[in-house]
Amino acid sequence: MRLLVTRALTPAVEARVAEEFDTTFRNGAAPMSVEEARAALAEYDALLVTLGDQLRAEAFAPAPRARIVANFGVGYNHIDVAAARAAGVSVTNTPGAVxxxxxxxxxxxxxxxxxxxxxxxxxxxxxxxxxxxxxxxxxxxxxxxxxxxxxxxxxxxxxxxxxxxxxxxxxxxxxxxxxxxxxxxxxxxxxxxxxxxxxxxxxxxxxxxxxxxxxxxxxxxxxxxxxxxxxxxxxxxxxxxxxxxxxxxxxxxxxxxxxxxxxxxxxxxxxxxxxxxxLPHLGTAALEVRDAMGFMALDNLIAFRDGKAPPNTV
Structure with a gap:
């Protein structure tokens, strides 16, 4: 599976992600626009996204190549979950860790x-x-x-x-x-x-x-x-x-x-x-927490890749 990671993650999480998937690290400071999200969904099998990445309904049309979007965070209001489901794309999040x-x-x-x-x-x-x-x-x-x-x-x-x-x-x-x-x-x-x-x-x-x-x-x-x-x-x-x-x-x-x-x-x-x-959205800004969020998102991706139900499907 080809995976796009849209933002820089902690070193420990990036190392594990790179071991598990054919990964591209976007590492941009700014979130993805709708146009970037549409292009990413068409090019990659999976996306690991986070707050602000604009996965609106129009990003899922035409039918994307991607089959899963793993959200880094518990809130996912930047993702149109109904549009994702209609396009056959699973969406997961990271509750509990935060x-x-x-x-x-x-x-x-x-x-x-x-x-x-x-x-x-x-x-x-x-x-x-x-x-x-x-x-x-x-x-x-x-x-x-x-x-x-x-x-x-x-x-x-x-x-x-x-x-x-x-x-x-x-x-x-x-x-x-x-x-x-x-x-x-x-x-x-x-x-x-x-x-x-x-x-x-x-x-x-x-x-x-x-x-x-x-x-x-x-x-x-x-x-x-x-x-x-x-x-x-x-x-x-x-x-x-x-x-x-x-x-x-x-x-x-x-x-x-x-x-x-x-x-x-x-x-x-x-x-x-x-x-x-x-405060500048510091709610989860602790190294241990960001590690835990990343590993939870990765667990969702691995489960999906291996044909299992991701533990945190929304």
């Missing part, structure tokens, strides 16, 4: 947003700090507050555990289906109640047509003025323009974002705000 690292980033953003850590660091680096004072950079306490988790899947549960057992937080959550046993003291509520009652709201739902702009102006307006909105899922779940308007109007206290609606573009209005913590 859970704890992404939950850790959620906690990083909660703490940075509540305690104004980003603004404080910028202040210090600018040479403006003249010493400790009792009222400087007053933020919000995190311990003992109420957190709302939007999406109680693997990552949502991992965030909830950290909040409850690490910081003594009360946990509310909203999920599209009933969760009989969340694994910790937590209460399932409707979305409106979660937004209205929580000090921190963490978005951990998968991106899909149903969750596009799930958090818009009406939903943000339900948040309390002291609330912080944290997004570790996908950028287009939040209406970015509505979030900016709420922040500028003082409707919420702050936001912590690891993902953006039009990555890598981040609106200047967000970059200019001192009450927004912005």
């Amino acid at each position: 859970t704890d690292a992404t939950a850790d980033i959620a906690m990083t953003l909660i703490l940075m947003s509540a305690r104004r850590a980003g603004a404080g660091e910028r202040f210090l680096r600018a040479g403006a700090w003249t010493g400790w004072t009792p009222t400087q950079f007053l933020g919000q306490h995190v311990t003992g507050k109420r957190v709302g988790i939007l999406g109680m899947g693997r990552i949502g549960r991992a965030v909830a555990r950290r909040c409850h057992y690490g910081f003594g937080m009360e946990v509310l959550f909203h999920n599209r289906s009933k969760v009989a046993e969340p694994g910790l003291p937590a209460k399932q509520v409707d979305l409106d109640r979660l937004l209205e009652k929580c000090d921190f709201v963490v978005i951990a739902v998968p991106a899909s047509p149903e969750t596009h702009h799930m958090i818009g102006a009406a939903e943000i307006a339900k948040l309390q003025p002291h609330a912080h909105l944290i997004n570790i899922a996908r950028g287009d779940i939040v209406d970015e323009a509505a979030l900016i308007a709420a922040l500028e109007a003082g409707g919420i206290a702050g936001a912590g974002l690891d993902v953006y609606e039009r990555e890598p573009f981040v609106p200047p209005a967000l970059r200019a705000r001192e009450n927004v913590t912005l």
